[in-house]
Amino acid sequence: MSPAPSVATPFTLPNGQRLANRIAKAAMTEGLASKDGLPCAAHEALYRRWSHGGCGLLLTGNVQIDRQHLERPGNVIVDGPLSPDAKAAWARWAAAATENGTQAWVQISHAGRQTQKQVNPHPKAPSAVALALPGGQFGTPVPLTERETLDLIDRFAHTATVAREAGFGGVQIHAAHGYLLSQFLSPLANVRTDAWGGSLENRARFLLETVKAVRAAVGNDFTVAVKLNSADFQKGGFAFDDCLTVTGWLADLGVDCLELSGGTYEQPAMMDMDGLTPREEPKQSSTRAREAYFVQLAKALLAAKSPPLMVTGGFRTLAAMEDAVASGISLIGVGRPLCAEPACVADLLAGATEELPRFEENLRIGPGWLGPKSPIKLIRTLNGFAAQAWYYQQLRRVAADGAAVKLNPWKAFQAEQRENKARV
Template structure:
């Protein structure tokens, strides 16, 4: 068994291989929040690049809660023009026999101030991050929570009607559903907070509403943190319990990840592995940040698992498949080389490209601005957002039909700030 083999989901959907393009925010939409020619070009290149599955970046159900300017938004009924734009995006994404799922999201308190200075969240608990990019959130009311549940279901119907083959509900990385799951962000004492069953209620009700809206044959997946990697936050024992509930609800695939903006294990912002996963001597073991936790989860009740994070070599991917993982997610290599998966599977390369090692902003340039005793948390945050900006810039190049660029990290960061301002 290898990643090159076909995979069949519980609902019968077949993937031509077990490598998925992981969800990566594109930031390509204009102020109308619609997919456009850039999305079509980018996703067609990926669909023709060898992956069995493409997951879109955040499609947000509320334009006031985008995780960044440039998100695709589904916020109310679509016009005929909007439906046509979605259909073109779906057609590009499903070219070459590729399956394509829309990731549905709501940023909650991780909405940047330039989008919404007072976003909605489970509780009035601000992000503990330097820089002032995020405002103090307002707690959601019951009526607003009901609207969010309906919004996820509506977005799933839009995706199905456009021609996508599934959706993924984003409940990881500190976005709204992840916030509800975390005791650190969710301090409610009503039906939506407190014990795990109530903190998970928004996720389980959304899954139920989405399934009812799209039917049993359309894929419904969930992205869930294995842990937040924060003391007192959502932990692996919580993950095991929630995974069992999602199995009972008929979720077709569970992508396991970890971390939040405050503890960004999913982005490996400073080159460190997640705190709760011990470092291994084997390079192959280091490639896959969350594999050990995923294999531990397989002992309990869980939907089929997809694991994303650090995979580069075919050998490491095949090892994960041999250990019971169903799908392997790949992200950053595809930002600059959209056909690298096809090259890997064809034997034209031994491992996917590694760009991350050259993207850290060292402390040297920070000292003149912040002094020699700069807080390490600020450095890590800047490193992470600047490295992300480099990948965003590569996606813009690919979406325009061009090759990747050798642009420097700091230059990419400044360019991305300009792009975001233009798309608010």
Template sequence: MKVAEAFSLKSGQTLRNRIAKAAMTEGLAGRDGLPNQDHVRLYRRWAAGGLGLSITGNVQIDRAHLERPGNVIVDGPLTIDAKAAWARWAEAARADGTRAIVQISHAGRQTQKAVNPSPKAPSAVPLALPGGQFGMPVPLLESEITVLIARFAHAAVVSREAGFDGVQVHAAHGYLISQFLSPLANRRTDAWGGSLENRARFLVEAVKAVRAAAGADFLLSVKLNSADFQKGGFAFDDCIAVAGWLKNLGVDLLEISGGTYEQPRMMDMEGLEARDEPAQASTRAREAYFVDLAKALMTGQTPPLLVTGGFRTLRSMENAAQNGIAMVGVGRPLCAAPECVAELLEGHSDELPRPEDSLAIGPGWLGPRSPIKLVRTMNGFAAQSWYYQQLRHIASGRDAVSGLNPFNAFLAENRENKARS
């Protein structure tokens, strides 16, 4: 099996190859929460780059619970102009034979205090993070849970009517559905908490609602943590069980990830933090980690797997395909070189760009006595900002900026976020 081969899904759709653009939050929308020309330019550029599947950044189903300023939002009926904006986005994302799906999400307690000081969540369990950026969550009423499930379905209908090929329900990274799955964040004693079956009820009902509303021929994906990487949290055995339930529900594609804001393990695997090991060894470790993870998951019942995180070489992607992984996801290299997948598949290169290897900026700009934890944290924010700024450059019709300083990117991104808040 080769990553250049086409892949047919249970819903009947066929992807032209087995490389997907993983979801990356764009932060490009205005205060109206609508996709705009920046989205059109960015996604048309990616579509021209040879992808089999393109997954949008997370689209929020509740404007009171944004993951960050600039999220696209769909939490109610769309006007004629809004529908036209969505249609332009879908057309661009699906150009040149690329299939495109919308990642739909709710941030829950990971909503910043500046957006909502009292975000809704399964239980009143605050994030264990310093800095006071997140408020004390308020437990959802059962009637509110029902409304949110309907909103996931509504977002799927909006996506279909706009022309997208499917949706991905975001149940990872500590956002709302992931919070329901975690016994650390979900302390409920009703039908939505306690046993794994109850904690997974939100996800199961959301998947059912999306399928019923959008149809059997609509691509339905789920993004799920392999584990939260926190003691007492959502564990790998839980992931295996939930994967089996999702297979029985007819999910087309299961993307495996992991971690939360409190324990961003997959972000580390993607290169957000500075590393001491040589770049080549770091890359091999990341690539091997995900292959081993997927192979372990496939000992049970699972939908076809999309695995994202750290893949940089054609050899590692082919190895993943040979080991039964249906799709390989690529994210950050596409911020540096939108056409890099086409170059890989056409034989012009056997390796994707690795921008993460040069983004550690060291402790100097924080002062020589800065604690190492602070340095690593700020390195993470600076690296994220570097990617966000590159997306903004591409979305404006330019190329990524060679030699962009991460600290300058961090300052620029803060200005952008304040302007969109």
């Protein structure tokens, strides 16, 4: 009998693609592209560092299929045919990301109603249901027509071919975190009465047709993965029972890997913003039990029918990762530690440490009531955005010279606002 797998054990996907180990760099938005939306020298430097940093797989930040619907300024964009120079830029990015035998996949997305007003004050979405968030950063969306919806499916497929031709080994279709495909799945965001709304089968149609179109465009030897919410963690939203059903449909379509996540901008379980844990998982006293937010939900999927599962969210200790792999989870996603220490996974696998770095103490705007646990919601929210900005700024520093710096999160937030304005 073969020994039980560990995080250091190679993993082979259903399509035959081999990963050197079970740890993946999760998708994290880079915000490094200029106004033209092309990958640049900073992308190459950052992904070259990560390709030598120990992970068996790198997932890129979300590449947008429509420049009018960015997740944030600085996204890489594929919006029509690529020029020869653009193709060369993509090829350089892929070459850097796949050095050292590392596999790399491109995450493909459309922000839908989660497009900021500074990018598009009237974004397209399944329905005219605005985000229930204070601050006025997001406009009321305009419902997509069927023709526009079909065009977007073609755009996902086209972007997948761009990734393949550039030299990446796969793509991940982003259907989580409240972006467009996730919006179609949600009965709160999708109130359509046509073939794209209503029943779960209709709400999942956009995702399933996108998977089919992408597979037809890239073939069976190229990885097609999906990132899916386990739940939106909102009453009346996309629920875990829905996730179980959709996961079975994705398995039937031959999806090579499913990453499980959860939450939206309205309920950001995936960000652990203002100290929240996912609503369907009780708080635990054990640090290890708190680490992997979505592991228990993943185990329920494994008991049904599912593609190989990747779980991301809170993993820091080797022990928790080993527990997850022993339970049948195929891949462990790691994100934030890699923003400031790009080689930390290599240290973990080499036995130099048993725990990835934590930066929580660096992320407080101020002490006490000014911190992330403040009783004032606005201050908690500002701490959340400042923490995000701290990580974004560290990505820029690592891309520039490979080293993170000591940085005040409020100053990081202000710097990030300036960077975004320069890219609009």
